[in-house]
Amino acid sequence: MNSFLTPPNSISTKTMDRKRFLGIAAGAVLIAGSAYYLTSDTSNLVRDDINPGEIEKFPLKADEEAILFLASLAPSGHNTQPWFIKYVQPYHWLICNDRGRWLPGVDPQQRETILSIGAFVQNLEYAAHHLGYYCKFTMLAATNQDENILNVILTKTGNTAQYDIQKIKLRRTIRSEYLVDALSKEDLAYLINGQTDFLHFVPNTAKEYKLINEQTIEANRQQAYRNAAQAELATWIRFTSKDTERYRDGLTLAGMEIEGLTAWYLRNFYDKTDVMKSAFRQQSIDQVKRQVSQSAGWLLISSKGSSVNQLLETGMRMQRLFVDVRGRNIAIHPMTQILEETNNKQSINQITGISDTVQFVLRTGYVKNYPQPVSLRRPVDWFIRPNTT
Structure with missing residues (x-):
């Protein structure tokens, strides 16, 4: 599910070109006490x-x-x-x-x-x-x-x-700061809950884990440079607080875990045309590379078919799982690009040996702190x- 899409984390201060970032930071200092700053879009709107x-x-x-x-x-x-x-x-x-x-x-x-x-x-x-x-x-x-x-x-x-x-x-969907610690036997049993026909876990110690990582990165690269997909993404990003409040949907900066100076810059100086630029596309791929390097493994949800009824049941199964993980400090991040891009070298079924139709690819792992939605x-x-x- 493409909220399952990984929203590009736009420009993080970790990946921003050093010269450009220093320039932005210097500019922020200069305007910090000015009327412009006071009238600019200064904070992320949240729920x-x-x-x-x-x-x-x-x-x-x-x-x-x-x-x-x-x-x-x-x-x-x-x-x-x-x-x-x-x-x-x-x-x-x-x-x-x-x-x-x-x-x-x-x-x-x-x-x-x-x-x-x-x-x-x-x-x-x-x-x-x-x-x-x-x-x-x-x-x-x-x-x-x-x-x-x-x-x-x-x-x-x-x-x-x-x-x-x-x-x-x-x-809440959490995208960053995953631990690489293995899931305990008790927690893994809790997640699977006896549904071995539908839920499949690939730990970060398995060879299949590395292959899913590689194909996820490749699928994100394909999608980031496919103009139809990127333009669609641009349509649903809510950079400004005005748009956030107006639409109350889409990918907000807070939802994409972009805070602080970077978020302020994006709210005030970015728009949908910037999403189509090469720098934005590459930064989203770099973010995915960091994300897939941090997890306890991949949790896959399959179904016996893809009828409307079977898809509804699978969505319900995913949601039952999603609402139960917070109490164990387990995060879930749906990353479905590997299912959406048809030019992958290997399909998820080839990698894992699962014979049924995989409907969800979920990055899973512990987090130290579970933020509010x-x-x-x-x-x-x-x-x-x-x-x-």
Whole structure:
């Protein structure tokens, strides 16, 4: 899932040309006390800075709004949030596929779109159970391109599953500062959870680990220099705080873990045209090289096929894993370019010997500190529509 895409970490101070960086730093010092600095874009917006907004289109029940917002905290490629809800009546909705949020440059068959919607569905089910509702889902879609994916009716049961919804709220993709320590047997068993038909771990001591690293770097290189993919990426990067607040989606600087002076420079002096320049492309590849050198291994999620139902189930499986790892200080970073670029010398199946279809490639490892989530989400009112069918 291409949030699974690795967003280029733009210009990090570690990789920036020394002369250029010193010039930027000197300029920052000169303007630090000036009116320009005070009126410039000085800090990254994060999730806590944004007011979720108020429901206006539909008089939603409080539980409906809570459930749908928690569902929307699911990950998606470039954080496009490719779902919307058709409102039939209270607690009866259609979960839909938003064509305007597809990523044809890296996901031309909408495989990753459906996986993302599966993650959304899993969050919805967890949140509904927490508030004492049973979800009845009915499949509507026959293809990845169909608009209506699932019909869902929520029925109050009087019982609560006591699911810890903080797990949904605190889920975060971490891209840097992974430890190379091996996962303990207990933690690995916890991750796999007996699902050996679907979850496969490649430790950093295995020869396959090095091959996946190499092919991931190569796939990122291909994608960075493929103009359609790079232009698509540029469309979804939110450099300025103004765009961040306006859209509440996409790849923000905070979400890409860019802070401090570098973030200030990018917010004030970068735009989408810079993403297409060679320097930006090369810096993103260099960042990937650093990332793949830091992990305990690769966790792969496969499915028996690629029907809409199987993709939804796989997205749900991934989300169940993703919301559970924080408590063990295990980070997950989806890096799916190896599945998206067809010119790789070796496919993930050839490297690992997995016969089923690999749907997720997740870099995995321990981290010392688990930061709070910062990626933005649209208010519920922005992704709910009347059912006119």
